Amino acid sequence: MRIAKILPLIIASALSANLAYANTDQDTDALPLCETAECTSDFKKLRNFAINGSSEAASLLAIAYANGEGVSQDDAYARKFMLRAIKWKDPFAIHQASRWYRTGHIFDKNVARADELLNRVVDRGFPPALVDKAKQLFAENNNNSDKIAFDLLIKAKESTYLPAYELLAVFYEHGIGTEASLYKSAKMHKTLAIRGHEGAQEKLDKLVAIIEQQNINIDGLKVSQDIERLDPVLLDVHSEIKDLITKLKTTDYDGRSAVSRIQGQSCSDVGNGCYIQFDRNSPGMIPYVVTGTSF
Template sequence: MKVFLSTSLLVIGLLALPVKAIAQNTDSQADRVCMDTDCSKELRRLIRLARGGSGDAAAFVAMAYATGDGLEQNTEQAIRYLRMGVRQRNPMAVNLMSDWLRNGFMVEQDLTEAARLLEQAVKLNYAPAQYNKALQLLQSEDPEQLPEAVNLLEQATSQKLSSAMLLLAQLKQHGVGVEQDLPGAAELYKRLVLSGQHNAKPYLHEVTSQLAADSEHSALVAELREVENIEIIRVSGQQFQTSNMLEGLVKRLSATGQFDTRSVGSRIRGVSCEQSGSNCASIRPERGASSLNEVLSGGQ
């Protein structure tokens, strides 16, 4: 039981900060993409692309209607467009619908259907879904589920999902579910810090101190301490950057030529951080992207 208690404490600790941040932002307009920038042109084009068969566009439009970001908040339209994306088997849309059903947001709560859609999104190799599924397995306190949970976190980490990287690093650092691997944990923390994830700095400092106790790791410790002292400076404002990405998304989807009225479906599998055109090093949806800002800024 000791192993599972440790796992549960790690998961609860890691989720505490993101949940608090989300709760604080619920009443704030600061994270909106379209608050001070007119996105109507891009969103109208996304609506047309969604009707033409783009699952990505359908998911974006659903989020805009659900949050009132760029479009007037409309529950019926949000559900309508998200279902379009689900029918296209779009990973982002499938995962988002699973989240809505699990939390009873916009739709009536249905845990069975939420679980089915989550499994589908995992099979579509969608990193946020892999992370969400891993959390469920870790919280189940079933020893037979640990290997699958770790494997899912590794898959999501390979796609640079920051929340998965952070949790996997914690498991490696403390030897929970996997053999303890301090250098491996340090590498993950380092990547997070260099990508601007300041919440990883305390963990990097902690694992660096652990490694410093062994002279064998002196070179690595020196490298990690240099990283600790790096200050990440972001030149452009987030709102300006995300608005440009929204325009870029529309152009990319339009350029495929797949989504006019004769289109029968989308082969595009979601817009990752690397595809967005931003200079980012990790995808950032802590618990699954639920807004335009999260997706466009790297929040998938």
């Protein structure tokens, strides 16, 4: 089934636990600098780790400078540490840099470079990159691209990367790149509801009501009252940095760390819904038309 109308596709968070969707275009005047000696000390330690070969530390420091969080906003330092992390083949850094190149933020706008970097981490199976590539392919508006996009989302879902569940719910519901299945769409919303995503339970209830009228067993779609639902958690950047410093100290850092160990979250996880819209009949529509987040 082809979609010839604007579809609201729920996408990943602008600010997640691993900063995979870090909002680097926000008003930096509103962002906090370190107000304690402990915070300042931690940033110094983070900088030392970044200089001495930690791709994780370099990535976090690049985002900190880009956002002006804990340090003064500085595009030059953001570029410097992001390029270090890219050199060390950090998947998060490569993916984030592809977004910066695509929008002309921090780096000069270079779509070809953005695509090159994105494809590099897609080949490595990095879940946020798989989702971004799927959205790109969906915007191409053809059946072959839809199928490839669907397959990429399935692969991202294997890592329990929740933004993949959000998009798969839409793909299943409307038959994009796969056979339409309200039941499978509802299964995606069930997982999202358990994880505390805003609006997921309401959508699940609506789909279950339709499916039940089709005389299909809905037992597998019910959210057990015994299952603890997870509340959305706001990111504490300083805590993330402290955790990384502790890890690098206790593991006797050897220069081969990777930030991909940290799971991402979606817009609902930080309390604000983000939506991406596509108009497949609109000439020149790019795959990143976003409300509530920036790439």
